Amino acid sequence: MNALSERKFLIYFVSNTLSVLGVWIQKVALGWFAWQISGSTFLTSIVAIGLMAPPGILGPFIAVYAENWDFKFSSILIKSLMFTISFIIWLMQINQLHTIETLIILSFILGILTAFYHPIRLVYVTIIVSKNLLPSAIGLNSTSWNGSRVLGPAIAGLSITSIGLENTLLCGLFFSIPMIFALIFLSVIKREIFYDKSDRFINKILEGINEINKKQIILVCLVAAGINSFFIRSILEIQPAIIGQIFSGNSIYLAYATASAGFGALLSSLLIGSGKLKINEIKNLIFPSLIVGFISIMLVSFSKNIFTMSFTFLICGSTTTIVGIGAQSIIQLSVKENFRTRVVTWWSTISFACITFGGLIVGAIGDKLTINYGILLSSVIGIICTGFYFIYLKKRSNQIFD
Secondary structure, eight states, X not given: OOGGGSHXXXXXXXXXXXXXXXXXXXXXXXXXXXXXXXXXHHHHHHHHHHHHHHHHXXXXXXXXXXXXXXXXXXXXXXXXXXXXXXXXXXXXXXXXOOOHHHHHHHHHHHHHHHHHHHHHXXXXXXXTSOGGGHHHHHHHHHHHHHHHHHHHHHHHHHHHHHHOHHHHHHHHHHTTHHHHHHHHHSOOOOOOOOOOTTSOHHHHHHHHHHHHHHOHHHHHHHHHHHHHIIIIIHHHHTHHHHHHHHTTSOHHHHHHHHHHHHHHHHHHHHHHHTTOSOHHHHHHHHHHHHHHHHHHHHHHHHOOSHHHHHHHXXXXXXXXXXXXXXXXXXXXXXXXXGGHHHHHHHHHHHHHHHHHXXXXXXXXXXXXXXXXXXXXXXXXXXXHHHHHHHHHHHHHOSOTTO
């Protein structure tokens, strides 16, 4: 049965889709704004990282405590605060009060609020629909996120060109309003809230680390996810700086590049999510996808034409998603049920930490030399690291994913 047949979920789904679209529109617009007022690939990278690093790094740890929150009240509070910060950003922009420093600070505040909202957002459907509709609801939410990842950046690029940056920021702001009203007025299923004081936070973390050390397959997936995030995914997160420097700030080109990467990611997530690939087939795709990803970002560094670059970003978006989601899927199937959340926490933390540092380093190189050199260096070092790690694993065992 399709969850959209239930009116309450339909309202939530539409509101959430608009909200996520608004997040992507705002993310691209803020990155573009950072480039405009700073002309620095490094500072633009900091703004981009400020928006997405806190949810990845802090989110898994916050999730340990979020289980004990009132989901409805917490969601309304956090989304209202996020709207307020976004409104302040827009208000300062139209009054020309922003410096790159204020933009960085507000971006990090927005990112931290997102970190508190993220673990609730992932499970909010569980208090919206009954258990028999959960698989459909979760699948639709995933499709909504990936679809918005394609459409949001494209809308942002076209909007910046046609109606200007301030109206694009306003557009992203308005897209979040239906979600706030939906959270306020939609009734939810009551859930039991409990807290076991004997199950300390630090114990959960240590038990997760011990479980990782027991199985090579989990460790291999975490390392692969880290390499993927540091050298490939980080490049996708600083696209406004890349397009800004290489193509002298053409916002239409930004729309092409970001939408292409999003479309590639969508195709790969649909492929893995379809269930047509067996787990052994996913395992066999991890390292080849890394190599293809490195080649694609290497080609980005040489691209002088936006259509060539967009195609390479499409390949890059596809391969980085195969590695990221593939590694997560393998980990989830390889770990015991009672350790699953804690181990996947490390996948998320490692991935987002590596994206953060990888993006900052490439952005810094872009300021000192050019962004092309930063991307090229990232691809070359990434290939070398992957090659050495693969050889090391083969020497230890013929079966890498034991």
